[in-house]
Amino acid sequence: MGVEHGGKAYRIRAKKVRTLLAVLALNSGRTVSWDALVGELWPDKDLANSRNALHANAARLRKLLESWGLDGHPNELVVTANNSYLLNLPRDATDATRFLHLAGRGAELLRVDPRRAGEALNEALRLWRGPALLDAGEGLLCRSTAAQLEERLMTLREDLVMVKLHTGGEREAIADLQELVVAHPGRERFSEQLMIALYRCGRQSEALDTYQRTRAWLRSELGLDVGRSLRELYQSVLAQDPLLDARA
Structure with missing residues (x-):
């Protein structure tokens, strides 16, 4: 985790300060109570002086931001209000939100x-x-x-594959999907998409093999059978259903 400003990237070495900034950034523009912040910074400890320790880390964070030129007026970026802290930034200031x-x-x-x-x-x-x-x-x-x-x-990667399946990019999608199926064998959606891409490229037997491998992995590793959607797709591939070629 880091901060980018003015074309420069900054890293925070102190773990507690890093956590404090992360929690505040995830709630940019909204207050986070002191108790909630203490729970994030010391999740497994019950500190007698937790409020003082939190304030000390907040002071270190403010000093860092000021040294980087992000907070020209101290206490305007990291704001204290009603037993809470607030990071005074718009919600879209973080990569996570964007x-x-x-x-x-x-x-x-x-x-x-x-x-x-x-x-x-x-x-x-x-x-x-x-x-x-x-x-x-x-x-x-x-x-x-x-x-x-x-x-x-993961759902974004599924959506990106769907873009290729909608626009005639099946051949390009196959290599990516083969990697994704290996990396995430329990995610049946990737197996479904790989089967469709293979089928459309005239590789029906490989599409069927993908189903069998996914089914075998689920049974051996999780004791489960494949879901309804994947079973129905398998039957469609066997029947060479014309709908499999429809990109709409």
């Missing part, structure tokens, strides 16, 4: 304008810089937000 907005926009456009959807989705993907909130802390908010962002990344 990522979610662009991903949502791309999903909305997918059925009506796949090419524009692809532009929004790829712009969102360019904001992704590795595991979400990797070094931001172990508190409940950071962990739950990281999980939500990682899940949104």
Whole structure:
């Protein structure tokens, strides 16, 4: 996690200061109570002087931001109000917020304008810089937000594949999907998309093999069978259903 300003990138070495900024940034423009912040900075400890420790880290954060030229007037960027702190920045000042907005926009456009959807989705993907909130802390908010962002990344990748399937990019999609299926064997949607792409490229037997491999993995690793959607797709491939070639 870091800060970019004026064409420069800044890193925060102190873990607690980094966590404090992460939590405030995730709630830009909204107050976060002192108790909530203490719970994020020291999730497994009950500090007797937790408020003093929080204020000390807030002071260190303010000093850092001022040294970088982000806060020309101390206490105007990190604001104290009603037993809370607030990061006085617009919501779209963080990559996470912009990522979610662009991903949502791309999903909305997918059925009506796949090419524009692809532009929004790829712009969102360019904001992704590795595991979400990797070094931001172990508190409940950071962990739950990281999980939500990682899940949104997966659905974004599914949407990007759909863009290719809607616009005749099946051959290009196959290589990406083969990697995604290996990396996420339990995510049946990737297997479905790979089966469709393979089928449209005249590789029906490989599409059927994809189904069998996914089914075998789910049974051996999770004790589950494939879902209804994947079963129905398998039957459609066997029957060479003309609808499989429809890109609408």
